[in-house]
Amino acid sequence: MAxxxxxxxxxxxxxAVGDRIGNRGYWAAAFVILLIPLLPVPxxxxxxxxxxxxxxxxxxxxxxxxGICGLTSFGxxxxxxxxxxxxxxxxxxxxxxxxxxxxxGLLLTAVIALILGMVTLRxxxxxxxxxxxxxCVALYYVLGNVDALGRYDGMVNIPSVSIVGLSLQxxxxxxxxxxxxxxxxxxxxxxxxxxxxxxxxxxxxxxxxGGATMPEAMxxxxxxxxxxxxxxxxxxxxAAGWLFAHLQRTINPSPFGIGRSLDYLFxxxxxxxxxxxGAFVGAAFTxxxxxxxxxxxxxIFGGSGNYETIVFGLLLIAALKISPGGLWSxxxxxxxxxxxxxxxxxxxxxxxxSKPQAGEQLLDVQGIHKQFxxxxxxxxxxxSLGAGEIVGLIGPNGAGKSTTFNLISGALSLSEGEVxxxxxxxxxxxxxxxxxxxxxxxxxxxxLVPDMSVIENVALGCYQRTxxxxxxxxxxxxxxxxxxxxxxxxxxxxxxxxxxVLFQKAxxxxxxxxxxxxxxxxxxxxxxxxxxxxxxxxxRDGEKAALxxxxxxxxxxxxxxxxxxHDMNFVMGLADRIVVMEFGRKLIEGTPAVVQASPAVxxxxxxxxxx
Amino acid sequence: xxxxxxxxxxxxxxxxxALYALLAxxxxxxxxxxxxxxxxxxxxxxxxxxxxAQLSSxxxxxxxxxxxxxxxxxxxxxxxxxxxxxxxNRRLALSISRxxxxxxxxxxxxxxxxxxxxxxxxxxLLSLALxxxxxxxxxxxxxxxxATASVLTLLIVSVGVHFVLVxxxxxxxxxEGYRTPAFIDTSWDIAGVPxxxxxxxxxxxxxxxxxxxxxxxxxxxxxxxxxxxxxNELGARIVGLSAQRAGETSFxxxxxxxxxxxxxxxxxxxxxxxxxxxxxxxxxxxxVFAGLASFPGALAGAIAVGLIESFGSFWSSALKDSIVFAxxxxxxxxxxxxxxxxxxx
Numbered sequence: 001m002a003x004x005x006x007x008x009x010x011x012x013x014x015x016a017v018g019d020r021i022g023n024r025g026y027w028a029a030a031f032v033i034l035l036i037p038l039l040p041v042p043x044x045x046x047x048x049x050x051x052x053x054x055x056x057x058x059x060x061x062x063x064x065x066x067g068i069c070g071l072t073s074f075g076x077x078x079x080x081x082x083x084x085x086x087x088x089x090x091x092x093x094x095x096x097x098x099x100x101x102x103x104x105g106l107l108l109t110a111v112i113a114l115i116l117g118m119v120t121l122r123x124x125x126x127x128x129x130x131x132x133x134x135x136c137v138a139l140y141y142v143l144g145n146v147d148a149l150g151r152y153d154g155m156v157n158i159p160s161v162s163i164v165g166l167s168l169q170x171x172x173x174x175x176x177x178x179x180x181x182x183x184x185x186x187x188x189x190x191x192x193x194x195x196x197x198x199x200x201x202x203x204x205x206x207x208x209x210g211g212a213t214m215p216e217a218m219x220x221x222x223x224x225x226x227x228x229x230x231x232x233x234x235x236x237x238x239a240a241g242w243l244f245a246h247l248q249r250t251i252n253p254s255p256f257g258i259g260r261s262l263d264y265l266f267x268x269x270x271x272x273x274x275x276x277x278g279a280f281v282g283a284a285f286t287x288x289x290x291x292x293x294x295x296x297x298x299x300i301f302g303g304s305g306n307y308e309t310i311v312f313g314l315l316l317i318a319a320l321k322i323s324p325g326g327l328w329s330x331x332x333x334x335x336x337x338x339x340x341x342x343x344x345x346x347x348x349x350x351x352x353x354s355k356p357q358a359g360e361q362l363l364d365v366q367g368i369h370k371q372f373x374x375x376x377x378x379x380x381x382x383x384s385l386g387a388g389e390i391v392g393l394i395g396p397n398g399a400g401k402s403t404t405f406n407l408i409s410g411a412l413s414l415s416e417g418e419v420x421x422x423x424x425x426x427x428x429x430x431x432x433x434x435x436x437x438x439x440x441x442x443x444x445x446x447x448l449v450p451d452m453s454v455i456e457n458v459a460l461g462c463y464q465r466t467x468x469x470x471x472x473x474x475x476x477x478x479x480x481x482x483x484x485x486x487x488x489x490x491x492x493x494x495x496x497x498x499x500x501v502l503f504q505k506a507x508x509x510x511x512x513x514x515x516x517x518x519x520x521x522x523x524x525x526x527x528x529x530x531x532x533x534x535x536x537x538x539x540r541d542g543e544k545a546a547l548x549x550x551x552x553x554x555x556x557x558x559x560x561x562x563x564x565x566h567d568m569n570f571v572m573g574l575a576d577r578i579v580v581m582e583f584g585r586k587l588i589e590g591t592p593a594v595v596q597a598s599p600a601v602x603x604x605x606x607x608x609x610x611x
Numbered sequence: 612x613x614x615x616x617x618x619x620x621x622x623x624x625x626x627x628x629a630l631y632a633l634l635a636x637x638x639x640x641x642x643x644x645x646x647x648x649x650x651x652x653x654x655x656x657x658x659x660x661x662x663x664a665q666l667s668s669x670x671x672x673x674x675x676x677x678x679x680x681x682x683x684x685x686x687x688x689x690x691x692x693x694x695x696x697x698x699x700n701r702r703l704a705l706s707i708s709r710x711x712x713x714x715x716x717x718x719x720x721x722x723x724x725x726x727x728x729x730x731x732x733x734x735x736l737l738s739l740a741l742x743x744x745x746x747x748x749x750x751x752x753x754x755x756x757x758a759t760a761s762v763l764t765l766l767i768v769s770v771g772v773h774f775v776l777v778x779x780x781x782x783x784x785x786x787e788g789y790r791t792p793a794f795i796d797t798s799w800d801i802a803g804v805p806x807x808x809x810x811x812x813x814x815x816x817x818x819x820x821x822x823x824x825x826x827x828x829x830x831x832x833x834x835x836x837x838x839x840x841x842x843n844e845l846g847a848r849i850v851g852l853s854a855q856r857a858g859e860t861s862f863x864x865x866x867x868x869x870x871x872x873x874x875x876x877x878x879x880x881x882x883x884x885x886x887x888x889x890x891x892x893x894x895x896x897x898x899v900f901a902g903l904a905s906f907p908g909a910l911a912g913a914i915a916v917g918l919i920e921s922f923g924s925f926w927s928s929a930l931k932d933s934i935v936f937a938x939x940x941x942x943x944x945x946x947x948x949x950x951x952x953x954x955x956x
Contacts, residue, residue, distance in 0.1 A: 133650075141929070
């Protein structure tokens with residue numbers, strides 16, 4: 001089971017599921033887009049394309065924030081406004097070059113986004129949209145009332161951009177600048193999503209079965225990743241504002257109000273807010289549709305109503321009810337998840353922890369206590385566990401086993417007591433810092449990212465053994481480390497017997513197999529202590545035997561294992577010691593034989609024997 | 612700033628704050644029961660105000676048409692769903708008539724009574740009655756089938772609802788502004804501070820409504836059912852409470868509260884078809900004070916928003932809205948420091 005097969009080493013690349021249109025598709029699309037200004041198309045088309053590119057740049061950020069992370073911002077138009085006004089002020093009042101104006105806008109945006117993010121992102125998800133609504137409305141009135149920014153009349157005479165002396169004053173020249181920005185944003189986002197940080201970003205969307213507990217247990221800070229996504233989205237919007245200001249050459253506050261923010265959200269949802277290319281589809285579709293509707297609806301209904309607003313609203317509601325994936329999901333359904341080769345040379349290259357001697361104390365649980373309101377879920381539970389030892393935690397339903405697990409791993413905070421792991425007091429530490437010390441776990445309710453491939457899910461486990469950040473992902477200097485992480489993920493999947501499903505979506509596996517994937521993910525973190533919550537549930541007999549074999553082998557490798565398990569044959573055959581819990585208290589502790597013979601344990605499971 | 616100015620500003624702030632409190636409570640109620648961040652709440656304010664304004668110039672209010680449009684759409688949806696699910700004709704007819712009876716009666720009464728020139732108070736009641744059924748109709752049309760969707764999806768859907776309602780508002784009311792006559796024209800002088808009857812009416816009406824809501828939630832079955840659904844939807848369903856019914860009730864209350872606020876402010880503020888959004892957002896700011904969770908908190912937040920606004924406008928009337936909305940950031944910082952826990956959804 002633990003044999004490592006040989007496979008040819010090849011270069012591989014891999015992108016977020018559903019965003020792949022194949023290399024030929026990319027080149028064809030890029031070629032057509034770059035060709036348009038050279039063709040005798042009317043100036044109107046060029047203008048439209050310029051605005052579509054600028055809008056798409058903003059919407060790509062929303063895709064990252066809303067579609068990937070499940071957060072949203074109603075303040076994107078305000079960040080566009082910051083980018084536009086910063087460069088307008090810098091170039092017309094301070095006489096800086098437009099490129100310095102871009103830098104100023106990005107800097108201001110970063111500061112504001114970090115403040116807004118720090119204030120809201122520790123709290124539940126609806127605080128960011130509320131804060132950004134407020135920020136967008138507030139900025140609008142400030143822009144409209146500051147003399148230095150021309151009040152509601154705005155600023156004029158913004159210079160055109162030039163690159164190494166070549167002026168981009170004409171729309172056809174500016175077109176290239178816009179689309180280079182948009183293209184870089186799109187490919188940069190795709191690269192980010194296919195990286196160590198990107199995989200974490202893809203785990204936190206509650207709409208796709210995500211949340212904070214799992215990535216935190218992998219050692220990642222969810223708060224920092226949310227902040228990263230919000231920051232990137234804001235910076236892209238700011239860059240779009242810069243492009244907008246130098247295209248229009250004159251700006252006023254009206255395109256930066258809350259209504260415009262809602263428009264960007266509309267583009268994202270309609271195009272497909274889960275897909276980077278959906279941003280482009282949404283921006284193009286919305287721009288074209290708005291022109292059509294503004295031309296035709298007044299002719300049909302007469303009068304001066306904003307009829308297109310009504311149509312847009314209805315489309316938005318319909319899109320979310322009928323096709324939540326947006327227009328792009330109709331296209332992406334035709335592309336399969338790309339397979340790639342695992343490089344054998346990358347195996348065993350990630351750093352490993354030094355393991356303690358067998359029998360050395362690894363975990364010491366000292367009188368832990370957890371109170372939920374009036375309910376004491378866990379009361380004064382103590383036990384310890386050494387390296388190379390398997391301890392089973394058993395007890396009837398509701399005995400507090402999973403709560404004990406969550407207390408040890410830091411997913412819940414202790415009410416009283418202390419947990420010492422690997423010689424350090426970890427009671428009260430967040431689960432990510434405990435995870436970094438070498439504690440890995442699985443969950444009673446499986447926490448995989450259903451839309452991500454099995455191997456990517458397992459690669460999440462390598463998070464704390466790797467260190468490339470988002471910049472490395474953009475520059476692709478993380479590739480060697482990524483190959484190593486995937487090789488490690490494949491090794492663990494092979495070990496657990498899942499080598500045939502590497503590229504399937506995790507959500508398509510049976511529940512038993514999903515539990516095994518969780519074990520592989522926990523092993524990919526190279527833990528000292530493994531906490532397994534009902535690993536054998538949903539497995540067939542043969543699979544259980546194979547799993548028992550793997551766990552026994554881990555014991556030989558001097559890992560500590562703590563199992564919560566209901567399958568008595570499984571746990572009694574495997575564990576060195578058993579801790580029995582009932583009503584939140586420890587009932588008894590001892591070898592399987594002692595526990596099986598105990599009348600108290602029998603009473604706990606079966607009720608008192610009539611004698 | 613002397614004492615008189617300060618007390619005038621304070622009175623103004625409390626009066627406005629009372630209105631924001633009404634909206635904030637509607638927002639908190641809808642969010643607790645349905646998880647919908649209903650950013651279109653302000654549109655009900657406009658509809659209430661517009662109905663009264665048009666009624667008081669003895670015109671048939673355009674909200675009659677709006678209610679008609681919503682009703683027709685809801686009936687069509689009911690028919691479509693009924694046909695798809697092969698409901699028996701009798702049950703389908705019954706559910707459609709149950710849906711249509713109240714709106715049709717309200718429309719009929721309005722139609723008949725406009726030429727009779729009823730007194731202003733009667734017109735205000737008619738306006739409330741016209742807007743009230745829009746809440747449940749919107750819930751049925753838009754949110755009922757999305758009961759399991761995430762907060763984020765429901766929020767974006769609400770953006771769509773806002774687009775549609777504002778768009779329809781422009782078509783129905785046109786771009787011009789409206790005002791209504793005041794209910795009480797007199798004004799008293801208390802310790803040198805002029806106190807208008809309208810201000811007193813606003814504060815009394817708000818207090819009465821808060822009392823009414825308290826009574827509803829504490830002593831009535833419908834109200835307790837709402838609370839139950841808000842606390843634990845699954846548990847409420849298991850004991851036989853209908854989450855849909857609770858959703859419809861909460862939206863009806865939101866519509867009534869919104870329309871009432873509109874009726875109360877329309878004599879002192881000119882209302883345009885798109886005025887509601889900003890007013891509703893101020894209700895949201897107040898609700899954020901309370902973490903969208905507590906009614907007394909929302910009340911306190913709303914009074915604070917009203918005071919910030921009135922004192923802010925004394926300092927710089929052009930920037931008063933900026934000041935009100937910028938206040939959200941320190942509030943969230945305070946909440947994040949003292950209540951901030953990364954929570955699992």
